[in-house]
Amino acid sequence: MxxxxxxxxxxxxxxxxxxxxxxxxxxxxxxxxxxxxxxxxxxxxxxxxxxxxxxxxxxxxxxxxxxxxxxxxxxxxxxxxxxxxxxxxxxxxxxxxxxxxxxxxxxxxxxxxxxxxxxxxxxxxxxxxxxxxxxxxxxxxxxxxxxxxxxxxxxxxxxxxxxxxxxxxxxxxxPPMLGDNGLARVLDRLFDPAGPSSMRALLVGVRMSERTLERRCAAATGCTPAQLGRWFRSLAVRSALSRGDRPSDVATRFGFSTTSSMRRALDRVRPPTNRR
The missing domain is CATH 2.60.120 (Jelly Rolls)
Known part of the structure; x- marks a missing residue:
């Protein structure tokens, strides 16, 4: 991991x-x-x-x-x-x-x-x-x-x-969400800022079907791979906002067309289940 x-x-x-x-x-x-x-x-x-x-x-x-x-x-x-x-x-x-x-x-x-x-x-x-x-x-x-x-x-x-x-x-x-070692390669790719974003790319070299990955990811994290990826990509944005950076500057920095579109994207983020 x-x-x-x-x-x-x-x-x-x-x-x-x-x-x-x-x-x-x-x-x-x-x-x-x-x-x-x-x-x-x-x-x-x-x-x-x-x-x-x-x-x-x-x-x-x-x-x-x-x-x-x-x-x-x-x-x-x-x-x-x-x-x-x-x-x-x-x-x-x-x-x-x-x-x-x-x-x-x-x-x-x-x-x-x-x-x-x-x-x-x-x-x-x-x-x-x-x-x-x-x-x-x-x-x-x-x-x-x-x-x-x-x-x-x-x-x-x-x-x-x-x-x-x-x-x-x-x-x-x-973190507890990294507890399933069978998902290690998938999560390594999913949490790589420059990594693959498609389900097909996530499964390269991994011996499980898309349905099995969805099931095991939900069991380990409470999220689908797509939800987990959106959550990870939101961390940099939310960290900048929590530091007090201007929302308009944050939106521009991370490629959002407007502050409103950034807020809507963040509203769709679902944090994983991550309790000990």
């Missing part, structure tokens, strides 16, 4: 902050991240941390990561009980002692577009899978971070590694 998922993420929009490593001279600590309207990603190299968001609790083990919906206070702790905030000495007798303050826990921000709930349907706390197993992609990203000078991320490397961590979580929590 890689191509279909990538197309959906691109349609929603994803911006990932570079993040920073938590420093603490104490073995036990807790931090609280106040709501900011953005999601929070957490990744850890060598220890487990507990994440609480309201009634939602998750354990992020070494070599794994989580993406947490950020419209509520998030608590990140080294154990099941809350501890004091991280403490770092102002100076150290020997420079190498500062290395002991590195916790291996990195925290950053991730911003998804306004249609993320409809398109991606993420749980409040999404983690890499399977639960408790180190993720090779997260492990590689965090190991590379550790090899950089002074444990710091630098420029484009930092941005790329942070995005890798977040997209790995998204890959391991795909």
């Amino acid at each position: 890689g191509d279909a998922l990538r197309a959906l993420i691109d349609a929603v929009g994803l911006q990932v902050g570079r993040g920073s490593e938590i420093l603490s001279d104490d073995e036990s600590w807790s931090i609280e991240v106040e709501p900011t309207g953005t999601d929070v990603w957490v990744a850890t190299r060598s220890r487990s941390v507990w994440i609480r968001r309201g009634r939602d609790i998750a354990i992020v083990d070494a070599g794994t990561a989580a993406l947490v919906e950020g419209h509520a206070t998030i608590t990140i702790s080294t154990g099941s009980e809350r501890s004091g905030p991280p403490h770092v000495a102002e100076t150290y007798a020997f420079p190498h002692e500062a290395l002991f303050a590195l916790t291996g826990v990195l925290v950053g921000a991730a911003t998804l577009g306004p249609l993320a709930d409809e398109v991606l349907a993420l749980p409040p706390v999404a983690t890499t899978g399977p639960p408790g197993a180190p993720s090779p992609d997260v492990g590689l990203a965090l190991r590379h971070v550790g090899h950089l000078d002074g444990g710091r991320w630098h420029g484009a490397q930092q941005q790329a590694l942070a995005r890798l961590v977040v997209t790995t979580v998204l890959r391991d929590n795909p």
Whole structure:
């Protein structure tokens, strides 16, 4: 489902902050991240941390990561009980002692577009899978971070590694409408902005009839392929409108003759069934 998922993420929009490593001279600590309207990603190299968001609790083990919906206070702790905030000495007798303050826990921000709930349907706390197993992609990203000078991320490397961590979580929590692996090739084509639009083109190399495709697509998404295609093509238009772009400019940009024709087209859009 890689191509279909990538197309959906691109349609929603994803911006990932570079993040920073938590420093603490104490073995036990807790931090609280106040709501900011953005999601929070957490990744850890060598220890487990507990994440609480309201009634939602998750354990992020070494070599794994989580993406947490950020419209509520998030608590990140080294154990099941809350501890004091991280403490770092102002100076150290020997420079190498500062290395002991590195916790291996990195925290950053991730911003998804306004249609993320409809398109991606993420749980409040999404983690890499399977639960408790180190993720090779997260492990590689965090190991590379550790090899950089002074444990710091630098420029484009930092941005790329942070995005890798977040997209790995998204890959391991795909939208429910992508759950039928037998539709993978069809959905890859359907969600390709430059892909085929006819039913015949969708079925090239796929061992199912048009009627079977209609039935399986309806069972997985609640939509026919044609309805699903119209919905996907509407995402860019609706995202632009939700950002506050002028409707007349949006209509022109996406090839509508008038604002009214754009509105009528959007009124015909039927979102897929996409609940966990």
